[in-house]
Amino acid sequence: MGTPAFACPALEALHQSGHDVIAVVTGQDKQIGRGRKIVPTDVASLAQKLQIKTIKPASLKDDELYETIKSLSPDLIVVIAFRILPKKLFSIPKLGAINIHGSLLPKYRGAAPINWALINGEKETGLSAFYLKKKVDTGDIIHNEKIAINNDDNFDSLYKKLSDLSAKFLLETIKQIESGATAPLVQNDSEASAAPKITAFDALIDFGFPAKNVQNFVRGMSSTPGAYSYFNGKKIKILSCEIVPDYQETDIKSGTGIRPGTIIRNKKKLQVQCANSAIEITQILPEGKKIMDGASFLNGSQPEIGEIFGELHKGNNIIE
Numbered sequence: 001m002g003t004p005a006f007a008c009p010a011l012e013a014l015h016q017s018g019h020d021v022i023a024v025v026t027g028q029d030k031q032i033g034r035g036r037k038i039v040p041t042d043v044a045s046l047a048q049k050l051q052i053k054t055i056k057p058a059s060l061k062d063d064e065l066y067e068t069i070k071s072l073s074p075d076l077i078v079v080i081a082f083r084i085l086p087k088k089l090f091s092i093p094k095l096g097a098i099n100i101h102g103s104l105l106p107k108y109r110g111a112a113p114i115n116w117a118l119i120n121g122e123k124e125t126g127l128s129a130f131y132l133k134k135k136v137d138t139g140d141i142i143h144n145e146k147i148a149i150n151n152d153d154n155f156d157s158l159y160k161k162l163s164d165l166s167a168k169f170l171l172e173t174i175k176q177i178e179s180g181a182t183a184p185l186v187q188n189d190s191e192a193s194a195a196p197k198i199t200a201f202d203a204l205i206d207f208g209f210p211a212k213n214v215q216n217f218v219r220g221m222s223s224t225p226g227a228y229s230y231f232n233g234k235k236i237k238i239l240s241c242e243i244v245p246d247y248q249e250t251d252i253k254s255g256t257g258i259r260p261g262t263i264i265r266n267k268k269k270l271q272v273q274c275a276n277s278a279i280e281i282t283q284i285l286p287e288g289k290k291i292m293d294g295a296s297f298l299n300g301s302q303p304e305i306g307e308i309f310g311e312l313h314k315g316n317n318i319i320e
Helices: 005-016 042-049 063-072 113-119 155-179 211-221 294-301
Strands: 030-032 037-039 077-080 097-101 124-131 141-148 228-231 234-243 263-265 271-274 277-286 312-314 317-319
Touching: 005 042, 005 077, 005 155, 077 155, 097 155, 113 124, 113 155, 113 211, 124 155, 141 155, 155 211, 211 234, 211 271, 211 277, 277 294
Parallel strands: 077 097
Antiparallel strands: 030 037, 097 124, 124 141, 228 234, 234 277, 263 271, 271 277, 312 317
16 A cells, blocks of 8 residues: 555565565546646556556545455555555454554654654654554554665655665565564654654745754755745745855854845855854755756846845735
């Protein structure tokens, strides 16, 4: 059971391992783009290629879905990047139902563990396999594996690393279950942290934080949904940035107390004030344009020192 590209390496590995993948459950086809073309999920596309029976329920609570899964008599249900299963469904298999989650549980329970690990500046993360329980991401842990988070990782790169790792990781988990050698660990709720779903609204940058926090926020949002601000009334996505080294507010001729979001350098480098620190924007996506580097933005928009990111002009009013 899965929907996005993240779940595909694990499905392909399981199919090639000799296990009998009797069905795939995934999301329904969707209309996308201006032409409203109907497109299947990434998992559905792969399942079709592998010639695996594919089920696309409108609701996981449908009696018809329950009867279909029950009639297939699965030994195990594997869930990766899917929806919350009702107990009625995950109680069907004789070996249980497991979930592969993109964090080291109990840290970062929820829909966006990769994003939040980056936003919070974590140095490591990983995958956790656990048995499903009624309460989301709280089941007993079968297996986990750590990986380092590099300084240049963003959401896209870390998503791919964990997705690629999930193929081997899933097979190792199933091997443990098959051998009966597992001793699942009960999660310590006192060590838990939340990773709630990220929306486009959540991606608004607050330059009032120190540069390191702003940089981590950009990393955690890049490229989807993309951390954003406003400049001259238009939405600007900032896809990557660096911390300005050895920065001091007193280096700026206007003195201390510079407002966060203020452009402090506009020659060759696009630098923006944060809390007692600054970032250099290295990759940016202006509204209605293509992705460009900071120098290209400077050449095209020609922002002045003292202009501010974060203002949305509306008539004669400024919304901050």
